[in-house]
Amino acid sequence: MAGKPQRPFRFQLDLASGVPVYRQIIDQVRGGLALGTLRVGDQLPTVRQAAVELAINPNTVVRAYRELDLLGAIETHQGTGTFVSAQKVERGGAERQRQLDLMTGEFLARAGAAGFQVEEIIGRLEKIAKRKSI
Amino acid sequence: MAGKPQRPFRFQLDLASGVPVYRQIIDQVRGGLALGTLRVGDQLPTVRQAAVELAINPNTVVRAYRELDLLGAIETHQGTGTFVSAQKVERGGAERQRQLDLMTGEFLARAGAAGFQVEEIIGRLEKIAKRKSI
DNA sequence: AATAGTGTACTAGTTTACTGATACAGTCAA
DNA sequence: TTGACTGTATCAGTAAACTAGTACACTATT
Incomplete structure (x- = not known):
């Protein structure tokens, strides 16, 4: 193990x-x-x-x-x-890109409907990314 | 109207x-x-x-x-x-921020589990934001 | 080999979700 | 007021989703 x-x-x-x-x-x-x-x-x-x-x-x-x-x-x-598992999820670029598109699109629609703008969402994610790289 | x-x-x-x-x-x-x-x-x-x-x-x-x-x-x-509708969703700053945190956190967990990194998600969202501002 | 523990497969029962049919109630213009 | 158009409400039918019961097959240890 x-x-x-x-x-x-x-x-x-x-x-x-x-x-x-x-x-x-x-x-x-x-x-x-x-x-x-x-x-x-x-x-x-x-x-x-x-x-x-x-x-x-x-x-x-x-x-x-x-x-x-x-x-x-x-x-x-x-x-x-x-x-x-090892999380080495090898997925073809096109298929992977499609899934990313799907997930982000869905998330955007949801967040948009709740009144958030893309820019503030990005801001929030960038903050998390900064914290993560510490 | x-x-x-x-x-x-x-x-x-x-x-x-x-x-x-x-x-x-x-x-x-x-x-x-x-x-x-x-x-x-x-x-x-x-x-x-x-x-x-x-x-x-x-x-x-x-x-x-x-x-x-x-x-x-x-x-x-x-x-x-x-x-x-008027979409005048008046929400206090703290409450609004909390909801944004919740939604992004949830989305990140899901996307992370699917093997995507924050950086590529941000990239994707930025692309959408660019398209929108045309 | 036997036993205990592991996940797998299959069927069945129940609940939830989705869609359709249809009648009712409200709004607006002539 | 009437008629056309509007959304609302209720019930019914079907499919999908969820969970349970149980036997089977595989792995690891003694």
Whole structure:
């Protein structure tokens, strides 16, 4: 196991939020990846562990892990467990650009409708980028 | 009517995209607002016009307009029509900043999980901003 | 080889989401 | 007032989404 032994990642459910359980799991893994709480090689809770801990059906955990696996964020190994993958997501330039276009376009429409201008959004992102490079 | 008379906003459907029709309508209105294609006071196609033009049921248009109305993006007047609202979303600076933080943070987590870096996202947004100012 | 633990696959049941049909109520102009 | 046009409301049908139950297949350890 490439990752260091450490406290296992914990999921938390907000049943009042209306967000499907499997989606909450996905979002939490993604958040952990983006924030560095999860690192390459880290092991995620097993399907059964998570199911017991969250009092849900194992197949719901499977659903989340499967989607994360398809995204290339994690790797699942039958008999072994589920691990944060190397994140070497090699994607063709055109396909990748298209996805970026899609995500930014969608975000812009949403932020625009909430009254924000592109310029202030960029400003905010640049501030985050500065903080990140410290 | 506060807006200038001009060509009515047109919706376009992409039935192959898998995105629900009503959502496409919402997204297109929001996109129009963000890009300035739609301005305060502009009238949107009536429920029946849009339904006929898009070959869909009027209630599907109603669904979209209702959600946009709830968002405060438009105002619907029974017997009159549907208009882009004043968008005078008065929000305190701190509250507004907090929402911007929330939206950008969420977007970053998602984009980060998909493998994009802040810098390329900013680049993309700047390109859009340039196009807009032409 | 046996056992315990791992994820996978498949089916079924329930809930939610989406769209359509249609009647009702309001507005505006003639 | 009437008629045409406007959005609103309600119900119904269908598809999609979500979750659960359970057996199967693989891996690792003893």
